[in-house]
Amino acid sequence: MNRKQIPWRLFYSTFKEALPLTLIAFVILTMLVFVQQVGKYSSIILSFQATSQVTMKFLMSLLPGIVIITLPVSLLLGTVIACSRLATDGELTAAQSLGISKLHLALPFIFTGLLGTLVTFYLSAEVAPRSLKELKSLRARILLQEANNVIRPRMFVTTFPNVLLHVQDIDAKTGEWVGVFILQQEPGKGVSRLLTAERGQLRITPSPQMALEAQLYSGLSLENRSVDKSGKPGTGIFEEAGVTDRAVSDFQKLSIKLTEKAAQDEDERGDAPAGMTEMTISEVARSAAKAPDNKDRIKAMVEWHKRIAFPFACLTLTCLTFIMALRGRRFTTRPRTVIAILFIAMGFYLVLVSGQNIALSGKVPPWLGVWLSNILLGLYIVKSFSTNRSLTSLPVISTITALLSEAGDRIADAWRGLVKSLTVKDENTRATSTVRFSIINLINYLIVSEVAKFYLLALLALVVTTVIFTLFDLIPAMARTGTSIAYAASYLAYLSPQLAYHVTPFAFLVAILMGCSVLTRTNQLVIIYGAGQSKYRLLGVISLTALSLSGALWLLSDVMLPHTNREQDIRYSRIKSRQLEQTTIAFGRKWVFGRNNNIYSYQRIEPDNTLINTSMYHLSPSRWVLEKSSFFARASQISENSWQTSGGWTDTIRPDLTINRVPINAGQNNVLITDGAGLFKRTINESSKMSTGELADYIEQLGAIGIPTTELKIDLSKRLAFPFSCLTLALIALPFATGKRAMRSGPLLSVAIGVGLSLIFWLLMTLFEAAGKQSSLSVGLSVWGPQVMFVALGLYLNFKLKN
Template sequence: MKREQTYIEGSNFYHSKGRVGRHFGSYWWQNVRGRGAAPSSLCAMRILDRYIFREILYPFLIALVALTFVAFLAFSREIGWLLELIVRQSATFRDIWAISIAYIPNVLTFTIPMAVLVGILTGFGRMSSDSEAIAFRATGISMVRLLAPVLSLGILAFVANLAMTVWIAPQTAARLRDVRYEFLARQVSLEVKPRVFNESLTNFVLYVQNIAREGFNWQGILWADMSQPDEIRVTFARSGAVTKDEEHRTFALTLTDGSTHVVSPRSPHRYSYDTFDTTTLSVPMPQAPTKQDKIVISEMPTAALWNAMKAGTATYEERVEFHRRFALPFACLIFTLAGLPLGVSTTRGSKSMGLVLSLILMLLYYLVFVGGTRIASNAQFSPFLGAWLPNLAFAALGTLLIARSNREHDNRLLNSLASIMRWFSEKRAEARTTRKRLRQWTYSLTHHPKFFRLLDAYVLRGFWFFFTLVLVAFVALFILVTLFELLPDIVKNKVESATVITYFVYLLPQILYYVIPLTVLLAILIDLGTLTKTNEILAVKAGAVSLYRMAMPLLLMGLLLSAGIYFLQDFMLPYANQLQDEYHDIIKGRAPQTYRDPQRKWMAGSGERIYHYNYFDPDQDVFGGISIFGFKPNSFELTEWMFATRATWDGAMWKFEDGWTRRIGTGGSVDYQPFTSLEVRELDRPDYFKKEVRTAAQMTYPELKRYVTSLKQSGFDVSGLMVDLYRKLSFPLVSFIMAIIGIPFSFTTGKKGAFYGIGLCLAVGIFYWSMFEFFDKLGGINRLSPFVAAWFPNLIFGFGGIWMMLRVKT
């Protein structure tokens, strides 16, 4: 029998049948069936272990950074609040670190297992595409032997994740409430928005007309006390300042130049009126924690959960939380068993399969995990099985695949997936050949008669493949992060699955708005980086085709996606955000906040008026229990208070029934006039009360522009709104600028490896996003002009990308 040999020479694997792979060490060995032993097989296997460990470590680290960054986008509100603290110089570096470290462990608890799976499948997918899996089998290396370096990474990730879930995450979550209070005490104005009625305070309503740039001085203040059912106490003041009350853990609101008015709805003739130069009110901030607050389950120490389970006093929610903290870290080990046989394949061209399988397995695992936890919360399923079911299922799958691989069976799961993808490609090609070709509509730079030629289609096919893959991965991760954040509330409030699904349907446009720009950058880097690595870019240049011409379809796709983001921002987000906020309140166990004025109770009128009512029927145009406050525009001094039990609209005027009017004179005199019927023409029409009250994110560009113009004419500070207005034009262009940046990066880093390019991509994307948000906050407090704050990051990165593109050797 002819002796077969496998050895290494230079930088290549060699077998008796020819070159089969790349070099992973400087040692050679022969097949055990031939004569002659390896000079140092133990040393060679150690080198092999280090080589495999390094090949899966790099994609693991890059995936961990990417997944963690995208996961942090789910906490965009908290990050925005944190950046505002920084730009207002209300927090030191130590303070910022204290808040950041409180969020990181909760995110890492499930991004670490994801990164382990991505690292294994991507690393071995690369080795399989270069035929190194053939070299492993040819040298007699079993699948169990390959498991050693993979398991090393899994054990390290398991230990780190276990520390996060069992010890670090509960402690940091408990500490976060106290840290947030400390910052809230320093910067209370961050939670109070101008010209918005804050009705979240129990039995109190706070309204501020304007807030100074430094944030602590307020102008035009209304404070309504509804705590007593038999009286209404309303205070108007010209200005006020906020200070901290350490003893009661509240905020003291010191008012200047104001008056307090008290009236009884049942006895309108009873009325008291006091003026003051200075007075102090206690404001109970809703987010300020107290010692009496009940600790949530996610903040309970693991030892306390264990003691409650031993004593038999643990609730279902506590038992589910206990098993969840241990089951999730074990996913790092389970993914090594399932990922290794799926990643090792002798099929060439399976390099992209690692990403596809990573996405599929991650979705399956976490969906089963959440589903089991949800079922267990209804007391219909064992909490142990609810948390450990996905681990048991994936462990069985991994063991089966490893056993079949050792018997040298083909990987049927990978082959089936590849067959499905080939089938779709064939059907798409058949449909393309039968479709009528489009007429010529423009000429390319090389003056060929069709713009989208074969080269353009080839480049765009790779771009859209990676774009779709990365986008689905990012969207799935965003949803998973949000789902895990809301899982305690879903379990506690027994929220229906239909409500949760509906919430994520309306949240999807916002997710796409966040992740599409970074997805464009990643897709271009992977697509062109792969073409550079395989020397296809060199072949294009050899065919006398400029790289600028080759990159043109990618630039057009970036511009097209920018237009799509603007469409998404102006025609979908304003309405989807309102609905997802309502469902978010339902999941949190709060009454859903409505944006229709008929249910808002308080409303600022078009003139110097403020309305308060108990009921409004928008169909019949009827008010019930309406009060109208008139005040002076400069001093915010109350001049008139009108009340009526009922008000109707007859098409031309308002008709008030059974009420009274009190007019406050300059000398403190009060003119009281009761009435049974009164007609008034100068008030706002019914349509004014039917319009929606929305934030800048819930308005289209024309609506926000009209709103800013109206406030500016009234003399209000609109710096923050101007930044939001300019940002509605600047942010959609981020996708196009990402394309400009990604193209030169791909051409210059392709030979250094795809992971090097992706790493640079993440660094650029994270820095770009951080810079965009940071300048947004600077513009909001007038440290920069609104135009500069909204457009400066785009200009810097745009011109930087153009400069890099001009330096590319075409």
């Protein structure tokens, strides 16, 4: 064979080996993030108002933005696995013995990185901006059509600007509101309008522009006009002392316009120039040329350079991975190398984000800030190829690798010692024993250690990919609010446990498939079967491991996640410049719904339960229209359910639609509040921020006052059902990892089929949960339905297929 043809034959062979592995990693990562996004937008995707064509467009619009993030990480993982497999078979050792240089060995990976760079550049420059624009347009359209889902009985709605909406109940058959309370303000005009109606509904007006309107039937309107001391229009709130005009009227039918502010993305509203993320690269260049000031020009230039620099992460990370994996004349296959590579990749993206923020501040030129991470790692890569030194020879990297190696060796030695002490028995005892079984023995150690290794690697890869995706989602908000990288990193650190919790079942499935693939490839699984061990031995070990992992997940969700979720929510609200609301806040007041058809708004409650600037609206129990309203500047608690008021008045609406106002004198009027002071201290909590006991108590409290708790009950049931997914997916994975057909066709087909079934399981969980929250399914069926179906399927496959 011609010696010059050897590198090209090696190029083709290595490329053919690396490409399928990269594609498998790409499909797994992309589908995982895609399923997470589907869950995030489940209420939109499952909208009854959206046609199948619109829903498909919405789903397809999600993919380009996801692929831009997952493709570089997939190339990284594909390179690592390919190097590991080629080193195990000794192919690269043979190539080096023929005198083939390191650069020729790296050519297949460089070519793969270039292909990824071209694909990512095209997506980033042309496809992703258009998809994002289409996504926002479809999202706004579906949200307008599905706004009724936001409105729930006995819940205050502040989705619509300058409007507070409360509905007593919703007719399950017609969808009509029963008992409507709407407070509307017109900023700058000093006008506020209180509308109470017996019935109502939400309607969509298609022309001249799609919008929402609330149509009310059989109600009462109380309009208020106010001026301040200087004669200018006041705020229009009903508690103002400067009210100059107050009018009451009844109506049989009334329509008011609503515009949903949630249909506009917050980052889009805050960015300048608006919509730059929706521009193609040529449009961004024209925007930079026509920028009215230097600040807008810098933003446009940073965006333009980012569209080009970001795709080069595919090439940079691929070359970096090859150099990290290559040590002298042999490839390392140890997990510490993969962990070090993933951490360096995370550092690469952090430097990219930091450089972008520095460039936006004007401290460095846009090209330097955006290209900084590529320049730094590019110099190291060129130096490594030219000097035959790898990045692992650098002091920092070698120190990290050494520490990881030492820790791994200590854990392995401790585990081997434990196994030896539990499995070695006296010779006479072994001779007389008829049945020997130990949970910790060499076979179990072999299986569990192999699965655990791949589980940790898969978990780290999935979490890092999601963190990178989240980080780039935060960039516009960080630039707008001036958030530091350190603060964003603290948010991502508190977010990571939640991400690990959600991806653990999927990572465990991938670990089983890859671990059994390695055991099959090295004939260890064949030897185990040849020694008389049944496939049920393997099933039992994996099942016990899955149950242990499920228990750990349950403890994580009950002990750690409530704290970390509260902390990450605080940081996320600060990064996004949002107000962290624990109660419903509107028009500078907190709003609560109490018993006896009373709605309260108050400014604050003192430690001694004294209410400050409080209003009380009493609605008729039959028609749900306003009968009486009271305002008191101060109310001191004198008993458990009684307050003594001062500084206010009470307005009573007479049958002839006139208002009778009675002043409240200090110490002469008492107000009975049946709910007690706890009504004003009640917080609106998310289930993810509470332990199991706290969530159960919260559901009981809300149920006592008639607030729907279906979603919270589903979340409570998921506390046990979701960790159980580890066992469900393990039962699904084993037949494809150990069956005869899997051994004949190779591991890639088994991995693809197993991952495909797991994604179907994930989508079914999302669909069942959404149906349960819409009361189409019972709580138990919506949570446990997919689990029971796939456990039955897994047991059938395990007992039906031959090993």
